[in-house]
Amino acid sequence: MFTRPPAALHYATAAAPPEGWIPADSIQPAASSPTPQRCGWKSWAPPSPASTSAAAEAEAAQTEAAAGNGDAGEEASGEGKRKDWYSKAIAYWQSVEASTEGVLGGYGCVNDADVKGSDAFLRPLLAERFGTDKRHLVALDCGSGIGRVTKNFLLKRFNEVDLVEPVSHFLEAARENLTRCMDQGEDSHKAANFYCVPLQEFTPEEGRYDVIWIQWCIGQLPDDDFISFFNRAKVGLKPDGFFVLKENIARNGFVLDKVDNSVTRSDPYFRELFKKCGLYILSVKDQKELPKELFAVKMYALVTSQPKIQNSGKRRRPKNAPRRI
Secondary structure: OOOOOOOOOOOOOOOOOOOOEEEEOOOOOOOOOOOOOOOOOOEEOOOOOOOHHHEEEEHHHHHHHHHHHOHHHHHHHOOOHHHHHHHHHHHHHHHHOOOOHHHOOOOHHHHHHHHHHHHHHHHHHHHHHHHOOOOOEEEEEEOOOOOOHHHHHHHHOOEEEEOOOOOOOOOOOHHHHHHHHHOOEEEEEEEEEEEOOOOOOOOOOOOOOEEEEEEEEHHHHOOOHHHHHHHHHHHHEEEEEEEEEEEEEEEOOEEEOOOOHHHHEEEHHHHHHHHOOEEEEEEEEOOOOOOOOOEEEEEEEEOOOOOOOOOOOOOOOOOOOOOOO
16 A cells, blocks of 8 residues: 555654644653654554453544544544545655655665565565475565565565555656666566555455565555455465565554554554454564664564464473483
């Protein structure tokens, strides 16, 4: 879908945030006016103290957001309001420059650490799932933006990469950047297809992809579209294929951004949604080396069937077995 930056999209310039807003990296309400940081102020919907699951917390928070923080909770419900939710998001991203600085919200400096972290996470998973043979690997880059992830990372690991992105000037920039890149590189690694389609409407080609990579974009989808997307996207995976979701992580519940109409979810919230999607966590890892003022970022490798527990190969010593002296 959209290429969201790893932090807030707008910055605080006043001594205190506007009424009803708190720092993006602070999920609990502050006792006094916080000092502005480089991250922006985002509206917050507190979870219900009586909630017993992430899903229950989310539902309570969405209700409170609609009642107390404007109509953000309502915007994502009902067909007309759903369209309005997405049209506002598209309008925001259409105003953003098609550059690394633009798509990363002024934090282009995180690009190298992001690419390094992604590669360190994915490389052993590819070896574990597909072995070291000469398999022709194909990936899908969701919310590809200007092709930053494809150019700097995916094309080095996959023979073909397809890109899906709803913001037309981002996708056109990706096409230009990657065509230039391929002219200078190997023919065996290429950006194959460019789809100008939003994730909530996209259905991948059946059985085409070894990996479907989803980074800094799933927050644009409300929960029901999140679940629908993954259910459709499963069809696009090859046998042993898997998803990678890389996203900002809230400390509790979720943080609502009314500027680009996005939601930053907590780790328990994501895990509850994965269950509803019928997905299992194969591996999870934190992204390192990001500026402290930004949201935490996690990478999840997700599969459609329960992962097998691998035997470590170590034999257990019987409890009463004699020991060597």
